[in-house]
Amino acid sequence: xxxxxxxxxxxxxxxxxxxxxxxxxxxxxxxxxxxxxxxxxxxxxxxxxxxxxxxxxxxxxxxxxxxxxxxxxxxxxxxxxxxxxxxxxxxxxxxxxxxxxxxxxxxxxxxxxxxxxxxxxxxxxxxxxxxxxxxxxxxxxxxxxxxxxxxxxxxxxxxxxxxxxxxxxxxxxx
Numbered sequence: 001x002x003x004x005x006x007x008x009x010x011x012x013x014x015x016x017x018x019x020x021x022x023x024x025x026x027x028x029x030x031x032x033x034x035x036x037x038x039x040x041x042x043x044x045x046x047x048x049x050x051x052x053x054x055x056x057x058x059x060x061x062x063x064x065x066x067x068x069x070x071x072x073x074x075x076x077x078x079x080x081x082x083x084x085x086x087x088x089x090x091x092x093x094x095x096x097x098x099x100x101x102x103x104x105x106x107x108x109x110x111x112x113x114x115x116x117x118x119x120x121x122x123x124x125x126x127x128x129x130x131x132x133x134x135x136x137x138x139x140x141x142x143x144x145x146x147x148x149x150x151x152x153x154x155x156x157x158x159x160x161x162x163x164x165x166x167x168x169x170x171x172x173x174x
Contacts, residue, residue, distance in 0.1 A: 001138035006147050007154035008132025009074055012081050013066040014158025015125075020059040022107050036105035040114075041098075042091040058084040071136055078133035082126050089122035104165065112165040117172075121164050 023033045034052045037043075043051045058080055065077035092114050095102050101113045160167065 001135040002140050002142045003135070003146065003150045004131050005074055005135035005138075006142070007150040007157075008128050008135065009066045009077065010151045010154030011128060011158040011161070012062055012077065012125075012132070014155045015161045016059045016062045016066075016081070018158070018162040019107050020056060020063065023056055023059075023105070033105045036102060039100075039102045040091055040095050041100070042094050055084065055088075074136040075133055078129045078136060082129035082133065085122045085125045085129060089119050089126065092118045092122060107162045107164075117164070117168045121161065125161070 022029060024030055030052075033056075034049060037052045037055070038045070038048045062077045062081045062084070065073045065080065068074075095114050096116055096119060104112050104114050104118055106118070
């Protein structure tokens with residue numbers, strides 16, 4: 001189970017690093033993220049800036065905690081990630097259910113409107129975070145070479161998750 005912990009940490013660390021970097025890389029990027037949060041209309045107008053900051057802070061917390069090679073830090077990262085991703089899955093599902101067209105700003109500029117595939121992605125990531133949490137709670141020894149291999153695997157999956165819209169467009173006929 002320790003290898004599930006390692007792979008899940010690296011997947012979430014990679015994915016959240018790319019997501020956060022795309023949001024805070026410039027004033028314009030941040031403004032577009034806040035505007036997409038506003039367009040989702042899942043929180044009141046007055047709460048939009050705070051919701052955007054809270055989402056970015058939670059992503060930052062996951063990044064920092066996932067990078068700390070201590071069991072408690074990984075467990076905390078997985079709990080925060082599962083909570084954040086669960087909230088995002090519900091928020092995106094609400095947007096999709098209303099039939100509202102809001103572009104996905106999860107990983108920066110995108111023209112892809114939020115859809116069912118984004119709900120699926122977030123639910124899968126919640127499952128990964130919960131599997132990682134389970135892995136972080138189990139004692140056992142780790143082979144450093146195997147841990148490195150599964151860590152690279154997790155990081156590559158994190159990169160693929162960050163390109164979710166592109167992957168879905170390749171698999172779904174227009």
